[in-house]
Amino acid sequence: MKKNIIGDGLCAAGALLGCNVKKDDYQIFLSNTTGADFEKVSTNWRLSPIISSKAFGGLSKSYHGIMPASVILDINNSPIWRALGYEKLRKLYIADYMSESKIFIPYFPIRPGQIIKKFSNPSKISRRENLDLKALINDKNSKTFLALSVIGNLRVLQSLNLINKKVTVDDHVIIRMGSIGGEELFEYLNGEELVKRFSKGIAIESLEISTGCTIFFRPNFGEYNFDIDYTASVNGLGKLFMKFDSPAKIREAFFNKTGYPTRHNSYNIFAQIHMPDIYSMEGGIVTESVDSQAKFYEIKLKVLNLITRKFNTFKVYKNDSPESILPGIHLSYDREVISGIPRNLEILDTSLCNDNSKHPSIIAMCKSFHKTILL
Ligand SMILES: Cc1cc2nc3c(=O)[nH]c(=O)nc-3n(C[C@H](O)[C@H](O)[C@H](O)COP(=O)(O)OP(=O)(O)OC[C@H]3O[C@@H](n4cnc5c(N)ncnc54)[C@H](O)[C@@H]3O)c2cc1C
Numbered sequence: 001m002k003k004n005i006i007g008d009g010l011c012a013a014g015a016l017l018g019c020n021v022k023k024d025d026y027q028i029f030l031s032n033t034t035g036a037d038f039e040k041v042s043t044n045w046r047l048s049p050i051i052s053s054k055a056f057g058g059l060s061k062s063y064h065g066i067m068p069a070s071v072i073l074d075i076n077n078s079p080i081w082r083a084l085g086y087e088k089l090r091k092l093y094i095a096d097y098m099s100e101s102k103i104f105i106p107y108f109p110i111r112p113g114q115i116i117k118k119f120s121n122p123s124k125i126s127r128r129e130n131l132d133l134k135a136l137i138n139d140k141n142s143k144t145f146l147a148l149s150v151i152g153n154l155r156v157l158q159s160l161n162l163i164n165k166k167v168t169v170d171d172h173v174i175i176r177m178g179s180i181g182g183e184e185l186f187e188y189l190n191g192e193e194l195v196k197r198f199s200k201g202i203a204i205e206s207l208e209i210s211t212g213c214t215i216f217f218r219p220n221f222g223e224y225n226f227d228i229d230y231t232a233s234v235n236g237l238g239k240l241f242m243k244f245d246s247p248a249k250i251r252e253a254f255f256n257k258t259g260y261p262t263r264h265n266s267y268n269i270f271a272q273i274h275m276p277d278i279y280s281m282e283g284g285i286v287t288e289s290v291d292s293q294a295k296f297y298e299i300k301l302k303v304l305n306l307i308t309r310k311f312n313t314f315k316v317y318k319n320d321s322p323e324s325i326l327p328g329i330h331l332s333y334d335r336e337v338i339s340g341i342p343r344n345l346e347i348l349d350t351s352l353c354n355d356n357s358k359h360p361s362i363i364a365m366c367k368s369f370h371k372t373i374l375l
Contacts, residue, residue, distance in 0.1 A: 018372025065109025172328025212274030
């Protein structure tokens with residue numbers, strides 16, 4: 001059965017890899033625009049969060065590449081890592097550094113554009129410009145994989161009346177909670193390094209402190225706000241540094257890329273907090289829920305108490321300016337919402353990641369691969 005892949009982000013790339021492994025007949029439909037083209041939601045308690053991008057590569061063109069180490073360790077994902085040249089790293093992890101709690105940051109994030117270039121046959125590439133999606137879905141001799149990101153997929157499904165008129169969407173919100181002493185952190189790590197360097201990137205310890213909330217540690221180089229266009233990182237370190245107006249920001253960006261310095265006297269604790277139903281989409285329009293700020297501070301207080309109990313040297317940051325609150329851009333929704341769609345339509349996006357505490361994008365790419373090879 002022919003497979004149609006609609007999209008060109010990480011999930012579409014996962015589906016394309018699946019078609020390659022199965023040697024299936026496929027057609028991939030790419031965006032006709034390039035650039036960043038971010039869609040944002042308006043809000044009054046933090047900087048407007050990005051939610052989607054309609055351009056080629058979607059959000060995946062700008063993401064930072066962070067993934068849970070577990071997605072590399074998972075033996076079922078072996079064919080994907082082999083195809084992407086990561087298999088050696090996977091084996092090394094297992095031999096030397098088996099740990100589910102780490103996150104992995106590649107020096108060069110996996111980008112869908114590179115996968116599409118390497119693994120697709122030019123005759124199998126079409127543009128989405130005049131695509132008649134309804135006709136594709138009605139074609140019983142093909143299977144269609146919709147990979148237009150959480151927002152793009154839900155919007156298309158709403159416009160085709162295949163799901164409810166109103167749906168809600170979750171995201172992570174990330175905030176710097178406070179700091180702890182370096183000595184206490186290394187005691188907590190049982191003397192191990194916070195960061196381990198590999199040929200393809202760095203692995204950093206994280207901790208799921210409560211359901212849906214992960215904390216992670218970064219050296220504390222001094223005070224600053226996150227009032228930066230942090231999508232700038234995709235343009236390379238040089239341009240990124242030019243946008244940074246404080247030495248602390250530059251040092252933190254350098255740490256995030258390289259893992260240096262190895263030890264520091266004080267560390268910031270960041271919390272990545274899962275926010276259920278923070279957005280709703282009605283008739284294709286996305287808005288932030290009215291109680292999102294109150295809900296966020298309620299959860300944040302609980303997380304704060306857990307951190308305070310866990311670390312003796314924890315010092316809380318009092319000032320939560322809008323610039324210090326980051327959107328995760330880790331969108332998801334309950335897949336029950338799409339349970340009534342036609343059987344020859346499969347929805348690929350980060351809702352495939354069913355662990356609310358994790359960075360979802362590479363998990364979703366791998367699950368997209370598995371969805372394609374199952375059929
Ligand atoms: C700055 C930044 C940093 C991030 N860092 C991380 C990270 O480190 N780790 C992590 O796990 N996640 C991260 N994310 C989130 C990550 O980018 C997304 O979760 C991931 O890229 C989604 O992949 P996707 O294939 O579902 O969608 P996308 O990559 O967004 O691809 C969607 C496709 O659909 C098209 N499209 C989108 N909307 C529409 C529409 N309305 N109509 C028609 N077509 C549409 C696009 O052109 C594209 O072809 C980050 C995001 C940003 C912006």
